[in-house]
Amino acid sequence: QLQLQESGPGLVKPSETLSLTCTVSGGSISSSSYYWGWIRQPPGKGLEWIGSIYYSGSTYYNPSLKSRVTISVDTSKNQFSLKLSSVTAADTAVYYCARQVWGHDAFDIWGQGTMVTVSS
Amino acid sequence: QSALTQPRSVSGSPGQSVTISCTGTSSDVGGYNYVSWYQQHPGKAPKLMIYDVSKRPSGVPDRFSGSKSGNTASLTISGLQAEDEADYYCCSYAGSYTFVFGGGTKLTVL
Numbered sequence: 735q736l737q738l739q740e741s742g743p744g745l746v747k748p749s750e751t752l753s754l755t756c757t758v759s760g761g762s763i764s765s766s767s768y769y770w771g772w773i774r775q776p777p778g779k780g781l782e783w784i785g786s787i788y789y790s791g792s793t794y795y796n797p798s799l800k801s802r803v804t805i806s807v808d809t810s811k812n813q814f815s816l817k818l819s820s821v822t823a824a825d826t827a828v829y830y831c832a833r834q835v836w837g838h839d840a841f842d843i844w845g846q847g848t849m850v851t852v853s854s
Numbered sequence: 855q856s857a858l859t860q861p862r863s864v865s866g867s868p869g870q871s872v873t874i875s876c877t878g879t880s881s882d883v884g885g886y887n888y889v890s891w892y893q894q895h896p897g898k899a900p901k902l903m904i905y906d907v908s909k910r911p912s913g914v915p916d917r918f919s920g921s922k923s924g925n926t927a928s929l930t931i932s933g934l935q936a937e938d939e940a941d942y943y944c945c946s947y948a949g950s951y952t953f954v955f956g957g958g959t960k961l962t963v964l
Contacts, residue, residue: 773900773955780857781892781900781943783953794951797855830899839947840890840905847899 736761738831738845746825746852752818756831756845763812764789769834771841772805772816774827782827786834787814821852858883858944858956865962871932874959876944877925882954884925888947891920891929894958895940903942904929931961939963 742754756770763770771786785795787805795803799818807814818825828849832841859877866872876883876891883889889907892900902911904920907927917933927946931938944956 771953780958781945781955783945783955786951786953796952835905838905838909839886839888839953840902840945841892841900842902842905842911844899844901 736833736843738833738843740829740831740845740848742848742850744849744851746821746850747854748822748852749820752816752821752825752850752852754816754829754831754848754850756814756816758812758814758833763807763814764809767836769794769836770807770814771832771834773830773832773841773844774825775830775847776824776827779827784816784818784829823852826850826852855948855952855954858946858954860942860944860956860959862957863960863962865964866931866934867964868934868936870934871930872934872961873931874929874942874944874961876927876929876946876956878927878946878954879925882946882948883922883927883944885949886947887922889920889922889927890945891918892943892945893938893940894943900943934963936963 769786772784802819804817828847830847831845833843891904894900907922908920948954
């Protein structure tokens with residue numbers, strides 16, 4: 735069955751750029767039925783949608799993060815990626831990638847999540 | 855785009871029913887039938903429990919049901935079981951291809 739796996743550095747310095755990749759296995763990222771999203775969860779807090787991407791490259795971002803976020807897709811590697819610039823301690827969180835079902839707008843399959851700490 | 859409002863905690867005894875509310879605005883919950891609910895156990899990824907306000911994915915027990923009235927969506931869990939103890943989050947489409955989550959509700963099974 736389809737699985738998602740996040741990867742990337744667990745520690746990022748303040749003001750630098752956080753970079754994560756989500757690898758999709760057991761299915762194609764190029765399916766017309768799905769978007770692919772990033773969601774984060776600060777320690778002890780709730781979920782926050784960061785943004786989503788379609789396999790064609792169309793992107794949609796949380797307005798509150800839009801100026802710092804870039805999501806891209808590499809269909810040849812069945813991966814999509816997140817870049818968050820100018821990070822601060824407030825960006826410390828577990829970052830999840832998830833499959834978003836087109837037409838139902840729900841996140842039905844999630845990666846296990848990866849903890850990213852922003853600290854010098 | 856503000857977070858949807860959920861009670862911080864709810865509780866119930868095994869076998870009872872509990873309802874978790876999720877209040878938004880006419881720009882999100884009230885404007886679209888794209889409300890979803892997620893269950894999250896400690897240290898685990900969220901799991902989709904309800905989508906399109908009231909639909910259950912395959913494998914989710916029919917003890918879980920969803921509804922919506924105006925700007926407030928609700929998740930009802932009937933016949934509470936110990937394994938239902940978890941955090942629950944609502945999520946709504948908020949227009950312009952954006953989404954907003956609720957702050958989360960901790961369900962305690964007494």
